[in-house]
Amino acid sequence: MKEKLLQIKEEALKEFSSCDDLKSLNDLRVKYFGKQGALTVVLKGMRDLTPQERPIIGALVNDVRQNIESSFAKKEEEIATKELAKKLESEKIDITEPSKDCEKGSFHPITRVIDRLSDICVEMGFEVVQGPEIESDYYNFEALNIPQNHPARDMQDSFYITEKFLMRTQTSAVQVREMEKRKPPFKIVSPGRTYRNDSDSTHSPMFHQFEGLVIDENVSMADLKIMLNTMLTKLFGKGTKTRFRPSFFPFTEPSVEVDVTCPNCGGEGCRLCKGTGWLEMLGAGVVNPKVLEMSGIDSKKYKGFAFGPGVDRLAMIENGVTDLKLMFKNDIRFLNQMK
Amino acid sequence: MKVTLNWLRDFVDVNIPAEDLAKRLTNAGMEVEEIIYQNEHLHHVVVGKILKIDRHPQADKLVVCQVDIGGQITQIITAATNVFEGATVPVSLPGADLCNGIKIEKSKLRGVDSYGMFCSGQELGIDENYFEGAGVDGILILPDSFKAGTPIDKALMLNDVVFDIGITPNRPDCMSVIGIAREVCAVLGEKMAEIDYSYKTDKEDNVANYIDIDVKTPNCPRYMAGVVKDIKLERSPLWLRSRLFAVGIKPINTIVDITNYILIEMGQPLHAFDQSLIEGKKIIVRQASNGEEISVLNHNTYKLNEEDIVIADVNKPMVIGGVIGGTNSCINEHSKVAVLESAVFNLKNIRMTSKKIGVRTDSSARYSKGVNLASAELGLKRALHLIDKIECGKVVEGYLDKALAKNEARNIVCSVKEINKILGVEIPVAKMGKILNCLGIKTFIDGDKIHALIPPYREDIEADCDLAEEIIRLYGYDVYDDLDYSLFENAKVTVGKYDxxxxxxxxxxxxxxxxxxxxxxxxxxxxxxxxxxxxxxxxxxxxxxxxxxxxxxxxxxxxxxxxxxxxxxxxxxxxxxxxxxxxxxxxxxxxxxxxxxxxxxxxxxxxxxxxxxxxxxxxxxxxxxxxxxxxxxxxxxxxxxxxxxxxxxxxxxxxxxxxxxxxxxxxxxxxxxxxxxxxxxxxxxxxxxxxIKLPPKKHRVNPISKYPIVERDLAVVVNEDIAVGDLSGAIKSACGKLYFSHSIFDIYRNPSIGEGKKSVAFNIRLSDESKTLNEEDINAVIKKVIKSLAFRFDAKIRE
The missing domain is CATH 3.30.930.10 (Bira Bifunctional Protein; Domain 2)
Incomplete structure (x- = not known):
């Protein structure tokens, strides 16, 4: 009996070790532990043993069973692991296939610049405001110290609607409205669409401006310079410099043209800046006291400064767009590069 | 506005290179947009004298010329037919780079060496208006007085430097050579030379013998006229033509050229009448009558109205005031006596007229920006000076001057403190005074006060901010490049906000x-x-x-x-x-x-x-x-x-x-x-x-039941025109407070369920806050739903 048991054990361990799939493993389980299984048969034979033999053989049976069972369990896990690996391998996908449900559009470059500038200015204490685009001659011109038939009107070609109304030529019109409405001190910016009767490679009949106005008892040309430097540095990055050149706008005196170090070459000189290292970026100045007075602000007490970059040009420079017409074509081959 | 360096030098010493001057003018607000060197394409071109002409041994159409180019004889082969022995001609030598793109090199033409080329007027960039012979189809034959070897730019007075300057609308005074010269003085710290207004007159005669003026409109605040007799309408001297040509004006004849010269130099438009064509010897300045017609020098006829100003005689309109002259009265080749008009008009009228009839002339451009009252007198006197100088007529004693007003220097008082407050930088008072003096603004400084005497041509200067701008633009904006100042250092804090x-x-x-x-x-x-x-x-x-x-x-x-x-x-x-x-x-x-x-x-x-x-x-x-x-x-x-x-x-x-x-x-x-x-x-x-009018969205959270959610599927068949949304609504209300959610998982159309019918399958989820729903509860609700759908929409349960 003892020999039989040892033989079963040896045979079983041998068979288990050579088994490599769950089905044959199961067959083996039946072969040894099933109703007619080899071990079961031996156990049945226990009845015929003497009481002295029983505990000895019993212990041996247990030992053999445990041995086979643990070997079985080990084998079972081994096979399961192998089969899982096989399954995982078979489920492998091509990770370069296209993604699903992930389409994304983009903001227009003009919006990007307006949003950036707005964020920068709000941080500096400016309030973002809006005004009408169909504007009266008064707000667009008269109140900005550009009376009827004044030579300064030659600076802008307007789209007129009636004698009184026109498509606003500058967001500066919003300045006057805000000065009438508010009590100083205040700081406002007003982004928006503007219109001029002009269309060529550098002019679009509709374009965008970003007007800024500060009214306070104590602001000067120096504040204007620092403010613009801060704003443009945040927009174009560290190392950006600005410089003033004298200019003329009827609503500011002194008036300046503001140049910024060319963001394309960092001031080294390139095709964009025609080798000068500088780009003309915006007009600005100290608000003309005549304008303050017309809007009901005491020019003896308060000073102000104003600035107005052209957004479209900024957007073109920021994104390397060379054709102005592309900005309003809304071709998705252009827009999807803004993602 | 185009001005030339030599023209500026009539009034101010310039001893720095043209590029430097341009940079300094630009930094002071006179933006030099372009510098044009007249002689850019005239180097290696000299005056030559043809000594001898021989036939080309190999070619019938070519000749071989020996040419004196000043102490040196060179050989040039040409196909030109208008050259002759003894002719004085422009010769381009190897190295020349002409304006039409031709580059000259030593070459061999049919086996014979040629060391250059004779030039036509066109190849030198000039035409017949500029120089006699420049328009012929052939070589430009120069006067014999031209010396061999003289560089052609010098000989033809084409060696000036032209600045094209963008003038801002606040500076109409700078639409003139003298205006720019004043700016040059200011940036260089130089003194302006005296302008020569002197001329001889025929004291025996008087303008009153020729003309009278009657100004009938307030829109002509000053009208002046001078008379020149025995006029000689011929080609102007080369120096005068050269100046006009450089700034892009076609030379025509002496009197016309002088009116144009004064327009550019003084910024004062002039008009020359033929005195014999002024009927009644009377110039009447008046508003046009409605529908009045006039034929003008651009070959058009315009219908005017009361907004327009006309210069008329007793019978007819002669000029659209400030804009363009009529054909009926301007000087012509038969004219003997010229009447020179020098006037100032209300800029609004000129702007309106010019815009309305669509005519823009050099004259209307200046009047539209504003010509000051003093300018009329200076312009007229300077014109008479030139006429006398080049001897193209005899100036008659006296001139007529109808002035409603005269503008003189104004005194304004400004505050040093205020100016520095605007600028945000401290500029020494002495420096302020110096800058203003350079600009021709005489100052007297008394503590904080600057008493400034503003010359008549600076109508744009009125207050502190204007003086601040004059000071800073000449002091230099680079003072702001390295400011030791922090943002809004002295300003009140404001809170930023989005719209x-x-x-x-x-x-x-x-x-x-x-x-x-x-x-x-x-x-x-x-x-x-x-x-x-x-x-x-x-x-x-x-x-x-x-x-x-x-x-x-x-x-x-x-x-x-x-x-x-x-x-x-x-x-x-x-x-x-x-x-x-x-x-x-x-x-x-x-x-x-x-x-x-x-x-x-x-x-x-x-x-x-x-x-x-x-x-x-x-x-x-x-x-x-x-x-x-x-x-x-x-x-x-x-x-x-x-x-x-x-x-x-x-x-x-x-x-x-x-x-x-x-x-x-x-x-x-x-x-x-x-x-x-x-x-x-x-x-x-x-x-x-x-x-945007709606109140802001608020989120309110309902408690989540701790009891399980149960679900039932339900498919109903309804007519096609029953809206799924309505079915959904009915389900929701039928479920009452046990309703948790529902979804539609299938909408099915097939003839098997009937034509014009559809089957809609719902998944209904129920939940109760206080207990676990049992089968009975659920069935009761679903029954209610079915009943409601059947009643409202004639819905049939689909098996």
Missing amino acids: EKLLLVKNLKQILINKGFYESVNFSMCPSDVCQKLLIEDERTNLIRIANPLSEDISCVRTCMAHASLVNIAYNQSVGNKNIKLFESGRVYLARELPLKEYPVEKEMLSFVASCEGYDFFYLKGVLENLLSETSLKYSLVRSSEPYLHPGISADVVGEDGVKYASFGQIHPKVAKNYSIAGKVFYAEINIEEL
Whole structure:
């Protein structure tokens, strides 16, 4: 009996070790532990043993069973692991296939610049405001110290609607409205669409401006310079410099043209800046006291400064767009590069 | 404004290179836009004398010339036929680079060496008006007085440097050589030379013998006239022609050239009449009568009205005042006596007239910007000086001067402290005084006060800020380059804020971007036929028209967003783009009445449009629901009334208040055809103006039941015209407080369930806050649902 048991054990361990799939493993389980299984048969034979033999053989049976069972369990896990690996391998996908449900559009470059500038200015204490685009001659011109038939009107070609109304030529019109409405001190910016009767490679009949106005008892040309430097540095990055050149706008005196170090070459000189290292970026100045007075602000007490970059040009420079017409074509081959 | 370096040097010493001067002028606010070197293409071109001409041994059409080019003889082969032995000609030598692109090198022509080329006037960049013989078809034959070897630019006085300067509208005084010269003095710290106004006159004679002036309009504050007799209308001397030619004015004859010369030099327009053509010997300055006609020098005839000024005699209008002269009275080759007009007109009248009749002349350009009263006198005197100098006529004693006003130097008082406060930098008082003196503004400084005597030509200077600008532009804006100052150091703190409407739009845009839409920006203008194309017949047909449109395409202001969206789709389709999804935020402009009497309503809108494979109404609806869920809007959907949408595949979003917040759906096939759009296009627009009025969205959370949710599926068959939304509503209300949620998992149409029928399958989920629902509870609710659906919609349970 003892020999039989040892033989079963040896045979079983041998068979288990050579088994490599769950089905044959199961067959083996039946072969040894099933109703007619080899071990079961031996156990049945226990009845015929003497009481002295029983505990000895019993212990041996247990030992053999445990041995086979643990070997079985080990084998079972081994096979399961192998089969899982096989399954995982078979489920492998091509990770370069296209993604699903992930389409994304983009903001227009003009919006990007307006949003950036707005964020920068709000941080500096400016309030973002809006005004009408169909504007009266008064707000667009008269109140900005550009009376009827004044030579300064030659600076802008307007789209007129009636004698009184026109498509606003500058967001500066919003300045006057805000000065009438508010009590100083205040700081406002007003982004928006503007219109001029002009269309060529550098002019679009509709374009965008970003007007800024500060009214306070104590602001000067120096504040204007620092403010613009801060704003443009945040927009174009560290190392950006600005410089003033004298200019003329009827609503500011002194008036300046503001140049910024060319963001394309960092001031080294390139095709964009025609080798000068500088780009003309915006007009600005100290608000003309005549304008303050017309809007009901005491020019003896308060000073102000104003600035107005052209957004479209900024957007073109920021994104390397060379054709102005592309900005309003809304071709998705252009827009999807803004993602 | 073009001026030349030599012309400026008549009034100020310039000892720095032209580029440096240009830079300094630009930094002081006189922006030099271009520097033109007249002789850029005249180097290696000299005066030559042809000594001998021989036939070319190999070619019939060529001759071999020996040419003296100043102490040296050179050989030149030419095909020109107008050269002769002894002729003085321009010779371009090897190294020359002519204005027509020809580069001269030593060459061999049919075996014979040639060391250059004779030049025509055209090759030197000049014409017959500038130099006699320059217009002939052949070589320019120069006067014998020209010395061999003289550089041609010097010989022909083409060696000046021209500055093209952008003059800002506040500085009409700088539309003249003397104006720029004053600026040059200021930037260089030089003194302006005295201007020579002297001339001899015929003391025996007097202007009163020739002419009288009657000014009948207040719009001519000063009218002056001088008389010149025995005029010689011939070619002006070369130096005078050279100046005019350099600044782009065609030389004509002595008197005309002098009027042009004064226009450029002094900024004073002049007009020359033939005295014999002034009837009644009287110049009358008056407003035109309505319908008065005049034929002028540009060969046109214009009808004038009371806004225009005419210079007339007793019988006829002779000049459109300040704009252009008439053909009936100007000087001509037969003229013996010239009357020179030097006047000042109200700039508003000149602007109006010039704009109205569409005539812009050098004269009207200056009057439109403003000519000061003192200028009339200086201009006239300087013109008479020149006439005397070049001896092209005898100046008659005296001149007439009808002046309603004269402007003289004004005294203003400004504050040093205020000027520094504007500038935000401390500029020493002494420095301020020095700068102003350089500008011809005499100052007297008394403590904080600057007493400044403003010359008549600086009408733009009135107050502290004006002086501040004069000071800083000459002091130098580079003072701001390294400021030790922090932002808003002395200003009050203000709190930054976004505009609510812009913020809402920005949020909505972000959602659209996440849904794959690209932002577009379209013009707010549209063509006048948009409403026909969009089948719109309501008040949106009242398009606001632009009075002076650039083109029909952008001749009106839009009243709806759809047009631009559809144009974008059509364009993208036409270039082969696929899966086009665009949105735009912008305004529509609705007139209360036309023509516009008050501000129109400007409505902020957000529109989006999709032209994609497999896209349908329900995708669009999903996007819209997403957007609206950003707001507190409670709404229902009704069939859309938008005429440009498919009547069966579109909806309006209507709030509980009855307001329409949005419309969306498939573009009407007829409209799609009008825009040449292929396939189905889905469009939506949201009225931001209404959305922004809603209270902000608040989130309130209901407790979550700790008891399990149970679910039941239910399929019903109804008639096709029963709205699924209505079934949903009925289910919800029938479930009462046990309702948790429901979804539709199948909508099935098949003849097997009956024609015109559909089967809708719901998954209904129930829950109770206080207990676990048992079978009985559930069955009771489902029974109620079935009953309700059967009663309201004749719904049959589908097995």
